[in-house]
Amino acid sequence: MSKGSYEVKVGLAEMLKGGVIMDVTDAKQAKIAEDAGAVAVMALERIPADIRVDGGIARMSDPSMIQDIQETVSIPVMAKCRIGHFAEAQILEAIEIDFIDESEVLTPADEANHIWKHSFKVPFVCGCRNLGEALRRIGEGAALIRTKGEAGSGNIVEAVRHMREVQSKIRQLTKMDDDELMAAAKDMGAPFSLVQQVSNLGKLPVPNFAAGGIATPADASLMMQLGAETVFVGSGIFKSEDPASRAQAIVEAVTYYQDANKLLKVSTGLKSAMKGLDISEIPEDQLLQERGW
């Protein structure tokens, strides 16, 4: 009997493939997300776009707000804890959250260490900008990886950069000789055994999703075509003019990401997307993707 084994944790990540995980701030939004076909919701008090505007310290959400959402929807509910804040993660595990996102969207609690995720029974998802970061998180026990992008920007450019970075490095590893892998592991700062595994598999050993800046059905399709297996949409839905129809359109765009006619159909007549930010407008010290190591 094994509850909470690594395989069982990765198992839930497998079930989320080909879907859309949506940020929601209350039960009403969670219901809209579920009705639109979301495979899971991420419960948080403020979506990244608002965290950016409000400033201050962003922490784990009030458990009562998360429980309210858990009671409303039947799909998995995820929630965020601060990087390195294992006490927040323990609280999220106690309310039986389905997935914990150790997230750069919240203000980091530890500037040197991430959570040792193997000691938890619930699975974790972590962000990455490159393959080395992804493998360090998997080494610590992450059951799911998402490329970071730039949360709350409504701008896909960073998500594309990070996904291309991960995929191109994976391709390089598959072509390397065995005697080159140790040097590659050293360069990336990644555990050697995982570097070997990626070199053999030609992919990450856990599912690889995309996040941070997805605002349109075309953005979702782009990330899927670049190798994402599911997308997280944060501010992109509930900062748009008509969240329900945009949510539904993005769900269809992920399933039919290779079908341009279908994408044309779901992209047509949608009300305005979130406004979004050029990355150069964001002061460097406010880039969320720089958090985590």
Add this chain to the structure above:
Amino acid sequence: MKIGILALQGDFDKHRLILEQLDLEPSLVRYPSDLNHVSGLIIPGGESTTMTKLMTRGGFYKYITSFANTNPVLGTCAGLIMMSSQAKDKRIKTLGLLDLDVERNACGRQIHSICVPLNVNINGKSQPTEATFIRAPKIVRCGPNVNVLATFNGSPCAVQSGLHLGLSFHPELNGVTIFHEFAFKKSVALKEERIHAA
């Protein structure tokens, strides 16, 4: 032999790997017309609310039920929910391929997900296997023509009726091939025998 895997959402890629191990040719099904080219169908694990939306929007219901009249269908977890008579949840529209009722997420949230050893009765023979239950549904009523192949915690978790096989767990996560083999290789043999006999 080409087997379709409903690829609207879920762990369809894991099923692809199992089919390849059995020398069956996997084919992803994203449109009802894709069913014209396959001789069996897998409805994978995933979220049954999402599958209901996408199957409704894609107009799948009548095509899958008519396909299932003469072809084998295997459903795992959410796939079992979709194959059931009812899920007692108005968010879910089921196909009614198996005469049974299910309760979604009856085993609890992810923290209660589990991998256990299990004995399964296939072809009158008891075989040990491994079963991974992820936020699993529970079968709460079984019709008289439904054969129970295995139980877990006192409830049926593997059932078969005619050409249709439903599992509340995920053999595809453990690399277990016996259920796919039973659903598609054995049932085909059975179907051919029947045609032969007629």
